[in-house]
Amino acid sequence: MGYRAYDHERANPVTLTYTNYRGETSERTILPKNIWFGSTEWHPEPQWLLTAFDLGKQTVRDFALKDFGKPTSAMEGNADA
Incomplete structure (x- = not known):
């Protein structure tokens, strides 16, 4: 199986949680x-970033990879989530 380059022109939307610099977590x-x-x-500290089009805000943004996937407040403390 060969390596295929990522083609952002054909990408499907991805929905996930993200915590911004103010500590606010949202989908x-x-x-x-x-x-x-x-x-x-x-994101002033050098780190891995993801440039993506944010469908909710209708603009291109840079996201810190380390801030993806944190649970929303409704899920915190829920071991089954």
């Missing part, structure tokens, strides 16, 4: 575009 639906290592105004 985001995104179209991933690029993964890269660096920093931004909102």
Whole structure:
């Protein structure tokens, strides 16, 4: 099986939880575009980032990979979630 490059033009939306720089966790639906290592105004420490089109906000944003997948408040403490 050969390696296939990621084609963001044909990507399907992905819905997941994300915690922003203010500590607010919400569900985001995104179209991933690029993964890269660096920093931004909102993520000043060098780290792995994901550039994606945020369908809810209708704009391209950079997301810190480390901030994906944290549970929403309704799920916290629920061992079955």
